[in-house]
Amino acid sequence: MYIGITRQQLGENFRGSVRDFVNYLEKENEGKAPKLQELYFNQEEHGIDTERVIAEIDANTAKLKKRDPKFYSIVVSPSQRELEHIGNSPEKLKQYTRELMKAYAASFYRDREVTVKDILYFAKLERERTYSQRDREVRENQSYATQILELKQRIWAMENGEEQGNIEQLQERIRVLDRDAPHRQNGKRIVPGMAKEGHQSHIHIIVSRKDVTNTHSLSPGSKFRISETILNGSTVKQGFDRGRFYRGAEKTFDSKFGYRRNFVETYHARNLLDKDPKHFFALLLGLPTHEKQLARQLLFRAGVRVPTFPVNKTQLAHKALKQLKKGIGKALESGTIGI
Secondary structure, three states: OEEEEEEOOOOOOOOOOOHHHHHHOOHHHOOOOHHHOOOEEOOOOOOEOHHHHHHHHHHOOOOOOOOOOOEEEEEEEOOHHHHHHOOOOHHHHHHHHHHHHHHHHHOEOOOOOOOHHHEEEEEEEEOOOEOOOOOHHHHHHHHHHHHHHHHHHHHHHHHOOOOOOOHHHHHHHHHHHHHHOOOEEOOEEOOOOOEOOOOOOEEEEEEEEEEOOOOOEOOOOOOOOOEEEEEOOEEEEEOEOHHHHHHHHHHHHHHHHOOOOOHHHOHHHHHHHHHOHHHHHHHHHOOOHHHHHHHHHHHHHOOOOOOOOOOOOOOOOHHHHHHHHHHHHHHHHOOOOOO
16 A cells, blocks of 8 residues: 655745646546546535535635645555455445545544544546656666657758668667566556556545644644644644654555555555664564465565575675665565565
């Protein structure tokens, strides 16, 4: 499960409206009949149209400064293994999102309990994902893409009389490079922007910076997990515990759908990789045989090679450790491994 929280992107004009982001999320609805379009939902309702989303989010910004983000975006992107487990069911994903938002609310540290009823949010299901520069397939195809671009630039120069050469030979070299690129899909070289095969369902959530009363700020972007400050002579609690949220997201999915999560899919594993990689690999190599085999399969699918030769569980060669951490880190960033 990959979950990302992003603050509103404010350009030079610091426009506060959510309209541009909502319009961006309409990309999968383009060209579809109204009854086939995917609409928004929240904790209690479904079939919510874009204009209501824009109106309610934009109106819920009392006392926020010009440069303050007015909303946050949460992307909930299950791995293909998780999607396969729930049959890629849109309804189960929506049910999960509603439970997830309870964990989101509970992760705020405030003087009073924050519940999902305090959160103003709208969520939308999308069924497609595209390759980006972070994906292993794109990265490993990049050297071929670079050479192809250079050859195309030379052809353009020849066609415009700026360079001499054999255009047909260069075109043939382009065809060979395109053919020999290591990662292809449906006979085509994988490039950024290409739609991914298989189950790719995920959820976009737009959540207001302010609570439903437009009174209290609930920012998941707080740099504090748990903190207290003095305001007008009184102690005020503040902060958002992302670790608690991510752990709650995992626990919710696993318990709701009976999912058995492998070690390399856990938030705990990701934390260990960042803070104590030697311990991460010691635990990885110490898993029961069947769990270790599954972990290797998941990492292999993500393009990460785990050593099969004997390795001391408390120490790894520095070079091997560095290479493995880099490989797993990139797989995590691209969402290939569901952590």
